[in-house]
Amino acid sequence: MSEIKKIKEEYLLKLNKDLDQNKLNEIKTELFGKNGVVSTKFKQLGSIAENKRKELASELNYLKNELEELILKKNENIQNKEINKKLENEKIDITLPGRTYFAGKIHPVSQVIDEVTSIFSEIGFSVEEGPDVENEYYNFSALNTPENHPARDMHDTFYLDNSKDLLLRTHTSPVQIRTMLKSKPPFKIIVPGRTYRHDSDQTHSPMFHQLEGLHIDKNVNMGHLKGCLYYFVKKFFEVEKVRIRFRPSHFPFTEPSAEVDIGYKIQDGKIKIGEGDKWLEILGCGMVHPNVLKNAKVNPKQYQGYAFGVGIDRLAMLKYGINDLRAFFESDIRWLEFYGFDPLDVPTNYRGLSR
Numbered sequence: 001m002s003e004i005k006k007i008k009e010e011y012l013l014k015l016n017k018d019l020d021q022n023k024l025n026e027i028k029t030e031l032f033g034k035n036g037v038v039s040t041k042f043k044q045l046g047s048i049a050e051n052k053r054k055e056l057a058s059e060l061n062y063l064k065n066e067l068e069e070l071i072l073k074k075n076e077n078i079q080n081k082e083i084n085k086k087l088e089n090e091k092i093d094i095t096l097p098g099r100t101y102f103a104g105k106i107h108p109v110s111q112v113i114d115e116v117t118s119i120f121s122e123i124g125f126s127v128e129e130g131p132d133v134e135n136e137y138y139n140f141s142a143l144n145t146p147e148n149h150p151a152r153d154m155h156d157t158f159y160l161d162n163s164k165d166l167l168l169r170t171h172t173s174p175v176q177i178r179t180m181l182k183s184k185p186p187f188k189i190i191v192p193g194r195t196y197r198h199d200s201d202q203t204h205s206p207m208f209h210q211l212e213g214l215h216i217d218k219n220v221n222m223g224h225l226k227g228c229l230y231y232f233v234k235k236f237f238e239v240e241k242v243r244i245r246f247r248p249s250h251f252p253f254t255e256p257s258a259e260v261d262i263g264y265k266i267q268d269g270k271i272k273i274g275e276g277d278k279w280l281e282i283l284g285c286g287m288v289h290p291n292v293l294k295n296a297k298v299n300p301k302q303y304q305g306y307a308f309g310v311g312i313d314r315l316a317m318l319k320y321g322i323n324d325l326r327a328f329f330e331s332d333i334r335w336l337e338f339y340g341f342d343p344l345d346v347p348t349n350y351r352g353l354s355r
């Protein structure tokens, strides 16, 4: 048997065994490495008699191609086997139920603040904030509320540390003054925030939320106030038509002043806004009193406008059918689970809060 045939047989045998990648690489080097069996044969060609050289060279080439092809195939086999093994080991059982996701809920008050803010920002209002702890000047005096006004009574207002000056703001109106003092007119702002009054029953909580609105410019009148409130009520309650009633009222910081009622009826035990002949008070408003503008360094001969104050918690109760205000602030997770809102990106395997 020729030497080449011997090599061929020897290596066919070796290559047909069950090999791993390392073993295969070893064989490859044995054959084609620098001093490999086949490489050495090629080197020896030069010293062979010319008449035999051609034949031997072609035999050698043939062997080389055959073995190389076999190694390539073998390589592919080993790699496929490895991939299959991996797939087998890393298999995911998609029939297993997903893990329960504990997602929080958005409190109705936060939800309503978000809704109201986006409604007013569509018509050019920007958001301002002010401190919960106020002094008498911003909460009352600058708002044209005289010393002897009943709102200043200890029964309504929480004063701090028997201070005659520091208090928890009783409304968001002091932010009107703060905003006007820190820049120049025109002003078109809303102010959502916490407010405090000495009061507690089904519809009153000592801490509650208000939304203040203020629009001051050169030609702002009561028609604008009306238009703005119609727009707001329709957008917020998502109704086409709405009945609104302006009732003359009194606030020290507006003149004239009005309280606003919206029409509603009860249908199937649920409240329907915009229909029916019942009236529900939702906010206080009016044209900002010239004294307030003066206190805020705005010239009332040049500028005027309207202000309003809405109870945010009350809006939430009306829109989402919640009937006890106090439950808003009791931090009962079962209540929140029921009345709260899902955050926008709830994962698909969300199954609620389970206990």
Ligand code: PHE
Pocket (backbone or CB within 6 Å): 170, 171, 172, 173, 212, 251, 254, 284, 285, 286, 307, 308, 309, 310
């Ligand atoms: N601050 C008033 C209140 O708390 C509401 C209000 C705001 C009225 C602005 C008129 C103008 O009752």
